[in-house]
Amino acid sequence: MGRCRLGASARVSSSDSTTVTVPPATVEAMTSPAGGTALDVLSHVFGYDAFRGDQADIVDHVTAGGDAVVLMPTGGGKSLCYQIPALLREGTGVVVSPLIALMHDQVQALKAVGVRADFLNSTQTPDERSRVERAYLSGDLDILYVAPERLNTDSTRSLLARGTIALFAIDEAHCVSQWGHDFRPDYLALSDLAELWPDVPRIALTATATEATHREITQRLSLGSARHFVASFDRPNIQYRIVPKRDPRAQLVEFIRAEGRDAAGEDAAGIVYALSRASVERTAEYLVQRGINALPYHAGLDASVRAEAQSRFLRDDGVVIVATIAFGMGIDKPDVRFVAHIDLPKSVEGYYQETGRAGRDGEPSVAWLAYGLQDVVQQRRMIDDSTADTAHKRQAMHHLDAMLALCETVQCRRVNLLRYFGQESTPCGNCDTCLDPPAVVDGTVAAQKLLSTIVRLDRERHQRFGAGQIIDILRGKETARTRQHGHDTLSTWGIGDDISDQRWRGIVRQLLAQGLLATRGEYGVLGLTETSGEVLRGDRTVQLRDEPERAPRARSARRAAAHELEPAAAELFEKLREWRAATAREQGAPAYIVFSDATLRDIAVARPADTAALGAISGVGDTKLARYGEAVIDVVQSYAALGS
Numbered sequence: 001m002g003r004c005r006l007g008a009s010a011r012v013s014s015s016d017s018t019t020v021t022v023p024p025a026t027v028e029a030m031t032s033p034a035g036g037t038a039l040d041v042l043s044h045v046f047g048y049d050a051f052r053g054d055q056a057d058i059v060d061h062v063t064a065g066g067d068a069v070v071l072m073p074t075g076g077g078k079s080l081c082y083q084i085p086a087l088l089r090e091g092t093g094v095v096v097s098p099l100i101a102l103m104h105d106q107v108q109a110l111k112a113v114g115v116r117a118d119f120l121n122s123t124q125t126p127d128e129r130s131r132v133e134r135a136y137l138s139g140d141l142d143i144l145y146v147a148p149e150r151l152n153t154d155s156t157r158s159l160l161a162r163g164t165i166a167l168f169a170i171d172e173a174h175c176v177s178q179w180g181h182d183f184r185p186d187y188l189a190l191s192d193l194a195e196l197w198p199d200v201p202r203i204a205l206t207a208t209a210t211e212a213t214h215r216e217i218t219q220r221l222s223l224g225s226a227r228h229f230v231a232s233f234d235r236p237n238i239q240y241r242i243v244p245k246r247d248p249r250a251q252l253v254e255f256i257r258a259e260g261r262d263a264a265g266e267d268a269a270g271i272v273y274a275l276s277r278a279s280v281e282r283t284a285e286y287l288v289q290r291g292i293n294a295l296p297y298h299a300g301l302d303a304s305v306r307a308e309a310q311s312r313f314l315r316d317d318g319v320v321i322v323a324t325i326a327f328g329m330g331i332d333k334p335d336v337r338f339v340a341h342i343d344l345p346k347s348v349e350g351y352y353q354e355t356g357r358a359g360r361d362g363e364p365s366v367a368w369l370a371y372g373l374q375d376v377v378q379q380r381r382m383i384d385d386s387t388a389d390t391a392h393k394r395q396a397m398h399h400l401d402a403m404l405a406l407c408e409t410v411q412c413r414r415v416n417l418l419r420y421f422g423q424e425s426t427p428c429g430n431c432d433t434c435l436d437p438p439a440v441v442d443g444t445v446a447a448q449k450l451l452s453t454i455v456r457l458d459r460e461r462h463q464r465f466g467a468g469q470i471i472d473i474l475r476g477k478e479t480a481r482t483r484q485h486g487h488d489t490l491s492t493w494g495i496g497d498d499i500s501d502q503r504w505r506g507i508v509r510q511l512l513a514q515g516l517l518a519t520r521g522e523y524g525v526l527g528l529t530e531t532s533g534e535v536l537r538g539d540r541t542v543q544l545r546d547e548p549e550r551a552p553r554a555r556s557a558r559r560a561a562a563h564e565l566e567p568a569a570a571e572l573f574e575k576l577r578e579w580r581a582a583t584a585r586e587q588g589a590p591a592y593i594v595f596s597d598a599t600l601r602d603i604a605v606a607r608p609a610d611t612a613a614l615g616a617i618s619g620v621g622d623t624k625l626a627r628y629g630e631a632v633i634d635v636v637q638s639y640a641a642l643g644s
């Protein structure tokens with residue numbers, strides 16, 4: 001260690017056996033952990049002036065020794081919630097993170113701001129591991145990243161027991177959810193930490209926010225007495241757009257050419273998600289042929305090819321990765337300008353997490369999805385054909401239905417998304433349905449027919465059914481099940497035979513999306529909601545998204561970078577980016593570890609004359625100011641000297 005500034009700074013003897021090294025700014029905090037200097041660490045180490053949202057409360061709570069469950073969207077700033085308490089508390093913060101491929105970058109980013117961080121995982125040689133272990137034992141580490149499977153071994157646990165643990169942070173905590181899309185069996189064993197180290201605070205963090213996942217995290221990680229921090233899941237800088245699929249690859253190229261640009265008008269980094277490996281490869285090739293700097297990424301590629309693609313995405317500017325969902329979790333690249341899906345995601349959770357990888361830096365970004373009927377057919381078949389048990393299949397169908405509801409809503413996409421996570425909001429003005437409202441048709445009568453069928457089944461027969469059976473009743477379709485239940489005697493039998501099966505499904509999904517219909521329990525049975533009665537009584541009309549046969553007109557291209565820089569500032573921004581690229585190359589680090597785009601943009605606008613002015617810019621902490629201050633001022637001054 002000792003490469004970074006923290007390592008070379010003050011040493012404070014904190015107990016008879018350990019020596020803790022801290023930055024000058026946090027000496028007081030370390031000697032009196034309750035001293036409330038989290039803000040000092042925020043500004044001196046990370047270069048930010050103020051905490052965002054719940055960060056301050058979370059940091060206080062965990063620093064004081066409390067357990068916490070943190071639900072915050074991607075880009076919300078979860079990392080600081082455990083990094084700052086780890087710096088303020090005595091000992092080493094142990095961070096459990098599922099992606100060993102990314103630990104290196106996470107550690108590098110911390111070292112770049114002067115924090116003594118390292119990791120333990122299977123990619124290291126025994127020598128490297130023992131170096132890290134020694135650093136831990138002698139109290140020379142602020143933060144230690146550990147893969148869950150490693151943390152669960154006896155040897156790692158006995159190592160940890162011989163040192164001082166400041167806290168446990170369990171990142172991507174939704175991996176503990178067996179119903180979720182990222183389940184990792186190794187996460188289940190993490191509940192032991194509570195018994196092994198009852199006095200060490202634990203903080204579990206995730207960007208997946210359904211109530212079910214929240215409950216599972218709390219139960220399975222034994223966080224019963226934790227405080228819960230649930231942030232707003234809104235990502236206002238992301239523009240959500242869902243378009244009907246015609247020729248997805250051509251549509252994608254059109255989209256990237258129109259909007260895959262950063263604030264200076266240069267090619268921007270983006271991620272394109274496709275469902276199959278074959279589609280990933282074909283799409284990447286197609287993009288490359290059209291002059292887009294695209295690389296494929298999927299689990300079938302050689303590990304070295306994958307690592308190279310990931311590293312180019314992180315390090316070079318303007319790389320587009322075409323990937324299966326195997327790509328992206330834990331990638332902290334802040335300046336991803338767009339996330340495009342050319343196939344329908346399997347769940348809203350997955351979609352929200354994937355799109356959330358755009359715009360972590362808060363700058364305008366776009367989430368674009370092309371979706372068609374064949375997606376639905378294909379995915380239903382995939383679920384049907386899978387070897388999963390019935391309960392899992394049913395769950396998968398529910399997830400798919402909610403995703404479809406989002407695609408078909410005539411209302412604000414964001415309102416729909418946030419409601420899925422249990423949060424109410426008002427139309428956002430920054431999604432396709434807000435910006436360019438779709439054609440709608442009056443579906444009140446159809447909705448009444450459907451809802452009254454449910455009412456009759458419920459009241460007259462005390463029976464409940466899923467969408468398939470209810471649609472069969474509406475269409476008067478004789479099946480073994482309708483005969484068995486005598487459904488042909490219902491007064492609504494056959495009253496909807498003028499509407500196709502497919503269209504009825506669309507109606508069901510849209511009513512679900514509008515909260516006029518609910519699915520109950522794990523069998524997916526349909527039930528009424530508090531507002532269904534208003535429709536039945538005729539007090540409320542129902543608008544449905546029209547599903548025309550005609551090809552929809554091309555949407556007017558809206559630039560992602562709505563507030564582009566003035567020409568002069570854009571030029572300086574470019575110069576700063578060139579300097580950043582050269583610096584990052586020298587260090588073998590991703591460019592964003594040097595400075596984020598947002599920070600460079602602020603510098604280009606403010607044109608600081610000296611290092612003091614530079615230090616006041618968000619994202620410039622003490623270590624980076626000392627390391628890069630002069631060089632940045634040089635770039636700004638030589639630009640000014642050119643007479644701009």
Ligand code: ADP
Pocket residue numbers: 048049050051052055072073074075076077078079080332334360361596618
């Ligand atoms: P998450 O892990 O929740 O996705 P990160 O911890 O990666 O989010 O933070 C997202 C971005 O926001 C990072 O670039 C981070 O440095 C920045 N950030 C976090 N907290 C603050 C803050 N209080 N002020 C300014 N920027 C912040």
Ligand code: ZN
Pocket residue numbers: 411412413414415427428429430431432433434435
């Ligand atoms: Zn909207």
